[in-house]
Amino acid sequence: MSKRALCIGINNYPGTHMDLTGCVNDANDWAAELTARGFSVSKLIDSQATKAAMVSGIQALIGGAVSGDVVVITYSGHGTYVPDTNGDEVDGLDEGLCPYDLQTKGAALLDDEINELFSARKAGVRLVLISDSCHSGTVTRAAAPDPDAEDAPRPRFMPMGNWLPADQLPRGISGQPLTSVTVTAGGSPFAAALSRKTGDLLLAGCKEGPNNFSYDARIAGRPCGAFTYYALKALKALPANATYADWYAKINPVFLPSASYPQSPQIVGTADARKRKIFS
Numbered sequence: 001m002s003k004r005a006l007c008i009g010i011n012n013y014p015g016t017h018m019d020l021t022g023c024v025n026d027a028n029d030w031a032a033e034l035t036a037r038g039f040s041v042s043k044l045i046d047s048q049a050t051k052a053a054m055v056s057g058i059q060a061l062i063g064g065a066v067s068g069d070v071v072v073i074t075y076s077g078h079g080t081y082v083p084d085t086n087g088d089e090v091d092g093l094d095e096g097l098c099p100y101d102l103q104t105k106g107a108a109l110l111d112d113e114i115n116e117l118f119s120a121r122k123a124g125v126r127l128v129l130i131s132d133s134c135h136s137g138t139v140t141r142a143a144a145p146d147p148d149a150e151d152a153p154r155p156r157f158m159p160m161g162n163w164l165p166a167d168q169l170p171r172g173i174s175g176q177p178l179t180s181v182t183v184t185a186g187g188s189p190f191a192a193a194l195s196r197k198t199g200d201l202l203l204a205g206c207k208e209g210p211n212n213f214s215y216d217a218r219i220a221g222r223p224c225g226a227f228t229y230y231a232l233k234a235l236k237a238l239p240a241n242a243t244y245a246d247w248y249a250k251i252n253p254v255f256l257p258s259a260s261y262p263q264s265p266q267i268v269g270t271a272d273a274r275k276r277k278i279f280s
Contacts, residue, residue: 002040003070004072017162026074078097096109129194135157136210201267204227217261234250243275
């Protein structure tokens, strides 16, 4: 059995005015922990994490895995959504991950694309996804940052209006771009793409649905994702034979949600997947 991981962290989103601060630290922290647990780890950090590089990295990671292997993908960065073009979304919106070149190239990595990437894996490959981002804001454009609240937690959500060309934004009856949209799902694109049949498992920083956020935080003076910080803190305190269910129970409600970070982490997967020993 081999163990391989890809850790993605993006703070810098050129042209969007929506930079983050803790995502690169998250990726490095996950990479260090996974390396210590015997994983061969690749990273995509900031300008390395273009959409093309993310697709290529996921393809290489999954394509090289065989039955019995464990594959882990961690993503810290903005989530977003776009108008659905193929009619497979109830609320008319596709969820996506935000690559570094989101605004300059105008393309998110959408749930449909992630599903296609994952479906190419060989039978028996165990896929674990760790997502410290959110996808469910209802505004279409974020307000300008408040200089007096520079250290306030920022949701890891990228509204469409901060990156999508104006002619692709949803419009109201008047023909003008909408200022808000109705979101009924708003889940991680990893959740849409994972396969319960093959035992995939997702740990996500927040609930699915409207206005549930994962927060960019500053803890002990260091930028990080609130979920990543507490997930790693919980993991380090667990015994060697702990399961994913044990891990999740140590995160929620022990650490999150909290007064500072009102987010409720989620675990998605079958009962059998949750009972597996962590990273095995």
